[in-house]
Amino acid sequence: MMADSGSSEEIAVIGNTDLISDESENNLINTMVERETALLRKMEINVTEAEKRSGKNTVNMQETYTVYLIETRLYNRPAETVPEGGTPAVPDTLWRRYSEFELLRTYLLVTYPYIIIPPLPEKRAEFVWHKLSADNLDPDFVERRRVGLENFLLRVASHPVLSNDKIFFRFLTEEKGWREAVLETGFQDKVDSRLKSLSAMFRVKNPDKRFTALKQYSDELNTVISHLLRVRARVADRLYGVYKVHGNYGRVFSEWSAIEKEMGDGLQSAGHHMDTYAASIDDILEEEEHYADQVKEYLFYTDAVRSVCRKHELSQYDLEMAAQDLAYKKQQKEELATGIVRVFSLKGMTSKLFGQESQEQREIRLAALEQSIQEGEETVKEKNAECQEFVRTAWEDIERFKEQKDKDLREALISYAVVQISMCKKGIQVWSNAKECFSKM
């Protein structure tokens, strides 16, 4: 088996370069750049099916939900060799529902705060245009979610750090008992409740400027992609209308052809082509949905980026607080030692009023302060190291993410152009056919 997990050879799965043909419609246009990690080198991961289940939930109420089948295949297992004339070994499979994916992701978020954790596909259908159902049980929605979940798993599996996580591995391989295992890690305790409060402003005095810029970019990207998806949905709606109205030509040409002699055949055939034209929009918009999903992934990624920025803020804040606390204690010590009160304190006040405390008391207090200061210095050193480590590891991941984003989105744009070209070609085909019918009238 290949070496360590740290190496990351890039295997660009740029599936669109030769997809200018009509076959592109049949290929799943996976534009993900899969980096080869140790995990992916030994295992193939797929989310192949979705199924409806019914059961009782935590509050003992009947509910219907969807489960997804995760298939994993281990490479190079001696037992995998295909017997003569036989079929390849059956992959390992297990069923997971969306909430389990959510649990996994939350675990990853907490355990790797400096990593931009890949997002899950949306819980509820947003940015719908009229034809798509917003119902979670709608088969089209379920299908697109299946693709999204597979994408999520592949993203995690191809991440240089996340792919090594044991809990993730067990998510893929252990159906029962996984939930307990996750909870056992105690990750919930690590959750900083302050992060939950979105409005909490940490007055950070010296934030890393790169993070400030990144957060701003992330917010801008979030706004612009949201806008893009909203307008795209409206554009899809209108385009649907244009195509479908043409279908009426089909009917009227057919009726008209009934009263014509020489013109009849040409009109009738042309009418059929108009019907074809009207029907063609369904496939076209289905393909376009895939593009929308690719862009949507990055919309959700902006939340993950923002989260990392806030965690940095938090760690910086803690550092600054610790440093501030230390400075205060040092000042207190100085006052105690020199007797000069610089800062108003109740103790100082009462001392003045009720007389100085005894030498002994002062020395006890000084000793306590010394201790506290020493601890404080340790804390600051610790926090400082933590902060720096966070910045270092986070920024490494951010660079990786930026590269990934640029490549993926360019691929997405190319695939969008491919869909548009395909639409144009179909349009030309249909109208040319209709023209031929008209010329034979």
Place this chain on the structure above:
Amino acid sequence: MSVGAPRGLASSGQKPIAEILHPLSATEELLSPGPDVTVTIGGDKEAGLTNGTPVEMSSPASASSLFNRLQLDDDLEADARDPYSSTETRDLFVTVDDPKKHVSTMETYITYRVSTKTTRIEFDLPEYCVRRRYQDFDWLRIKLEDSQPTHLIPPLPEKFVMKGVVDRFSEEFVETRMKALDKFLKRVADHPVLSFNPHLNVFLTAKDLNKRQGLALLSKVGESVRHVAGGYKLRTRPAEFCAMGEYLDTFSQKLGTIDRIAQRILKEQSEYLTELREYGTVYSSWAGSEEELRRPLEGVAGCVTTCSGALEDLSENMSQDFLPVLREYVLYIESMKNVLRKRDQTQAEYEGRLEAAILRKQDDRTPMPAEVEKCQDKAECFNADLKADWDRWQSNKRQDFKQLLTGMADKNINYYDKCQAAWESLITLLQDKQTEDKTSETN
């Protein structure tokens, strides 16, 4: 009056005037061309000599073969009718163009230049150039209807436009109207009977039509008097004319539906265009916050803009070229229905008189009164004219719609061509960048 050496049609020789059949004679053998059917070669580019529709001459049998020959010629030439392809049968060329606005104290109106080129002896000069306004065309049409009640008169574009709703002086409106007037005049000029009407002659040649306006009013009254005086009710319409009537009703209905569909498409396209424009600007603004992705995103914005422009062109074409022709045909159908009704009246009158005469007859030897015979002639003549006109109208209709629908298909193909080209050049741009990146990585 012949210009150049006379060159008659192969099928007809030169005939003395006395032998030439009267246009309205009640025989199957329809008109022959006039004595001096000279070819006017050397088309004036400026006037645009082609008449819009093929001309039918002589009997129905040879008419259809002639038409086939003409049609073949039309098919050989791509879109426009070549003036040289079938000039042997045309000796009267008319064009309407050059709209100009006239402002007077009383009113503002548009006039059009009406140019004529002809070799017919009915005209004193070979060329004419006059200016006419819509009113004058209307006058001509009324005059033709009155003097040729048995024939189908082509329609004019709508007379009244709601002020405030439509701008009567906008370029598009004037352009559309002018094209329709041109078509009207060409159809009249191509008609074997109508083109010899003296009112057409006056319309094409007189410097000043104003004097005649007064008569227009009179003739209108006269027409209605004539209709009322008839008062006979038709018992049964012969089968073939019934079929015509039914056809016209259904056809009119279908055209109405097509009109509504086209309008709906225009509406949807317009709303699509609005969203598309905003869509393009979002990509542009996104490009502003990116580095590596800036050019690709701007590229997409550019493509969307190009497609928007192409769509605009398509929609404009539909509303300016497609819809007006469609609507004009609806008017044409109304005209045809009118002629059918008049035919019914004529038949009714004949049958009525015949019945009355039979009742009054003393015995079998008394001959039919002259007026009954005249009615019979009139009815038979009307039927013959109508049938001939119907055939001509049907084949013209076929040509017109072939051209119209083919044109619509062409415009759509054109639109998709433009869009495809834009997106393809974007892919080249994006993929070039990709290979650039890959080579720089491996280095």
